[in-house]
Amino acid sequence: MNRVFFPAAGAAIVKSLLLAALFAAGSASAADAAHGAAVKADPAKGGSLYDTGDNARGLPACASCHGAGGNSTIVANPKLAGQAEAYIHKQLVDFTTPNRQQPVMTTYAKMLSDEEKTNIAAWLATQQPKQGAAKNKDSLELGRKIYRGGIADRGVAACASCHGATGAGIPAQYPRLAGQHQDYTIGQLTAFKTGARNNSPQMGALAKRMSDEEMKAVADYIAGLK
Secondary structure: OOOOOOOHHHHHHHHHHHHHHHHHHHHHHHHHHHHHHHOOOOHHHHHHHHHHOEHHHOEOOOHHHHOHHHOOOOOOOOOOOOOOHHHHHHHHHHOOOOOEOOHHHHHHHHHOOHHHHHHHHHHHHOOOOOOOOOOOOOOHHHHHHHHHHOEHHHOEOOOHHHHOOOOOOEOOOEOOOOOOOHHHHHHHHHHHHHOOEOOOHHHHHHHOOOOHHHHHHHHHHHHOOO
């Protein structure tokens, strides 16, 4: 085997590069640790901001639209109680990007610091969600079939494969759906279908393969999940 020998100057350069790499790695780790400490969730602060807002910034209470404890009574606004912390935080961030623009939420999400987003998300995750109910008995079976089995001939996966059999979701990746307002779910599926909402390629592709009737049926079934 041939051996490669470095001249003294070359060896010094290699040593310097190695030390620099180690220093950079150490600095990155320290920065990551500092960031983790900076964004550590404080649910109590999140709950306070959720309930009262911040008049000085013109930031209204989240509760005015999403209800006490995240249990919205306005069918166009989502129930947030019990939603996964990481998922809520991601959506608040996404509202500040072109991928999920909504006049009200985009305005207010931009007012929140990342720490405040983290705190609100952590608090909502601790809240107890109230149950919903399906309303349309005529479409309930269709909704059940789509949620549990998908639509095979159009490549629509079963909703349960990502959101769980009971709609509990998978934290950070797929939201909790159980008991969600029908109107809100229909609105989001429509937004995915039209491209108005672009922060989930999977949902955009699936929604485009569903009819309005199918979206309404699965939304109604979801509302009754417990």
